[in-house]
Amino acid sequence: xxxxxxxTGAAGGLGLAIARRLIDDGRQVVIADIDAAAVERxxxxxxxxxxxxDIADEAAVVETVGAIxxxxxxxxxxxxxxxxxxVSVVASTAQDWDRIHSINARGTFLMCREGARHMVRxxxxxxxxxxxxxxxxxxxxxxYMASKSAIYALTQCLAVEVARAGVRVNGVGxxxxxxxxxxxxxxxxxxxxxGMAWEDFEAQxxxxxxxxxxxxxxxxxxxxxxxxxxxxxxxxxxxxxxxxGFQAYGVAPDPEQLENPYG
Numbered sequence: 001x002x003x004x005x006x007x008t009g010a011a012g013g014l015g016l017a018i019a020r021r022l023i024d025d026g027r028q029v030v031i032a033d034i035d036a037a038a039v040e041r042x043x044x045x046x047x048x049x050x051x052x053x054d055i056a057d058e059a060a061v062v063e064t065v066g067a068i069x070x071x072x073x074x075x076x077x078x079x080x081x082x083x084x085x086x087v088s089v090v091a092s093t094a095q096d097w098d099r100i101h102s103i104n105a106r107g108t109f110l111m112c113r114e115g116a117r118h119m120v121r122x123x124x125x126x127x128x129x130x131x132x133x134x135x136x137x138x139x140x141x142x143x144y145m146a147s148k149s150a151i152y153a154l155t156q157c158l159a160v161e162v163a164r165a166g167v168r169v170n171g172v173g174x175x176x177x178x179x180x181x182x183x184x185x186x187x188x189x190x191x192x193x194x195g196m197a198w199e200d201f202e203a204q205x206x207x208x209x210x211x212x213x214x215x216x217x218x219x220x221x222x223x224x225x226x227x228x229x230x231x232x233x234x235x236x237x238x239x240x241x242x243x244x245g246f247q248a249y250g251v252a253p254d255p256e257q258l259e260n261p262y263g
Contacts, residue, residue, distance in 0.1 A: 003073025003122070004028040005228065006065070008055055008111060009081030010048075011038035013181035014130065014174065017217030018078055018224045020046050025225055027076070030068055034081075055081050055107030061114055069118035076228055077115040079108045079151075080130045084144045084182065086189050097143045104147035105154075112158055112169075120165040128227050129155045130220075131171040131239060133246070140190070152239070159237030168236040172223045175243030176205055178214025210245030 005022050009015040010031035019031045023046055031046075032053040033039035043050030053064050068074050082104045085096055112127060119125025132148045152171065159169035178184055191201035206212055223240045226232055 003075030003125075004030050004049075004068055005076030005078065005126075006030045006032060006068055006074065006115070007078040007080060008032045008053065011035050011042045014177065014217045014220050015078075015080040016042050016046070017221045018080060019048055021218070021221030021225045022076075022078075022228065023047060025229070027228070028072065030072070032064065032081070055079075055111055056102045058110055061107075061110040065111070065114040065118065073122065074115060074118045075122075075124065076126045076128075077111060077119075078128045078130070078224055079111050081107060082130070082144075082147075084141070086140045086193070087143075088140050089142045092143060100143040101147050101150070104144070105150040108151050109154055112154060116158060116162050116167060116169075119167045120162055123166045125167045126228050126232075127155075127158070127167065127169040128224050129169070129171045131155070131173045133173055133175070133241065133243065155239070156237045163236055168227075168232065170227045170232070170235060170237065171239040172220060172227065173239055173241040173243070174220045175215040175241070175246045176209060177220070178216065181217060208246055209243070213244065215242055215244060 005027050007015050007019045007022070007029060010019045011033035015031065015033070019029050022029050029048040030051060031039055031043050031048045032051045033042070034052065034054045036052045039050045039052060051064055054060055065074065083100055085100060087096060108129060112129070115125070115127055119127070129151050131151050132145070138145055155169055155171045162169065176187070187201070187205070188198065191198055194201070206214075219242050223242050227235065227240065
């Protein structure tokens with residue numbers, strides 16, 4: 001393994017936690033974000049290299065990924081950058097749809113394309129795309145969920161295309177990520193729209209998660225670390241869902257509600 005790992009959307013939240021975990025693993029990390037001041041602060045705090053990047057800008061993606069590949073070698077890519085808007089289908093505009101897809105779907109495609117081009121030439125590399133649970137209807141999230149579905153398909157198609165070149169492509173799907181992240185702000189807005197106190201909304205969400213708590217950025221960082229590591233060498237085109245059991249087993253009962261089979 002030689003070269004750097006580039007993490008997008010890494011000025012805070014999930015991206016920063018992923019970058020910090022990869023640095024702890026001993027990897028060279030470059031963090032990218034559209035917010036110049038924030039990404040510089042974040043990089044200084046964890047000992048990474050920073051770069052300013054709008055992944056929806058094709059020329060900027062080509063230049064940034066190419067520069068990293070030339071200067072340091074590009075061994076890994078984590079596509080975490082993305083946006084969300086809490087709006088119903090009937091209230092959405094075409095501009096809402098286009099903006100979300102230009103960043104989440106098109107931007108991730110551009111990053112994957114440029115990253116894969118350099119990795120194929122080097123005959124090595126790992127790409128991890130941050131997806132979500134795409135197999136359920138989530139109200140007020142149609143554009144976002146559709147964009148993540150596109151990333152899901154992109155991940156599997158690219159994995160097959162570059163497998164013989166020694167490049168692995170996988171995805172990580174966080175569940176309900178809690179305080180300190182962009183998705184937490186989305187949940188707060190959703191609670192407000194329902195007229196619910198945050199504490200009541202949080203308790204309701206936790207009831208849908210069998211492990212009974214929010215997913216944390218560090219939980220996601222651990223999954224990415226695994227896919228970037230040697231134990232994942234024979235894994236490609238797959239997805240790890242870091243959900244605490246959400247959407248898999250239904251609502252978990254409280255322990256005191258369980259009948260003791262031993263009396």
